[in-house]
Amino acid sequence: MTKITREEVKKVAYLARLELNEHEINNHAEQLEKIMEYIKQLEKIDTYDVPCTTRAIEVVNVFRKDEKKNSDCTEELLDLGPSREDKYFKVPKIINE
Numbered sequence: 792m793t794k795i796t797r798e799e800v801k802k803v804a805y806l807a808r809l810e811l812n813e814h815e816i817n818n819h820a821e822q823l824e825k826i827m828e829y830i831k832q833l834e835k836i837d838t839y840d841v842p843c844t845t846r847a848i849e850v851v852n853v854f855r856k857d858e859k860k861n862s863d864c865t866e867e868l869l870d871l872g873p874s875r876e877d878k879y880f881k882v883p884k885i886i887n888e
Contacts, residue, residue, distance in 0.1 A: 795823040 800820045804811045811819065865878065874881040 795820050795827065 797816050797820055800811070800816050800823065804816070804819075869875045869878065869880065872880040
């Protein structure tokens with residue numbers, strides 16, 4: 792694997808519209824090189840029989856039974872609004888006819 796060059800970092804920074812100073816260019820080149828070395832190590836691991844996963848810990852939905860509940864709080868809810876008319880919220884007119 793080739794070394795990440797300063798020119799490659801500059802090119803990627805340019806394409807990403809990032810302004811990097813000389814220190815940042817050197818720093819990113821070193822960090823990217825370390826990341827590539829780590830990937831090289833991971834590629835050596837045999838994962839032939841390892842099943843694919845999307846999460847490190849399996850997530851399971853907890854379901855509850857849907858139950859119909861009667862609720863008669865219409866008046867209380869309508870009273871919370873700024874204005875009402877019969878069983879509806881009254882709002883300012885926003886469309887001209």
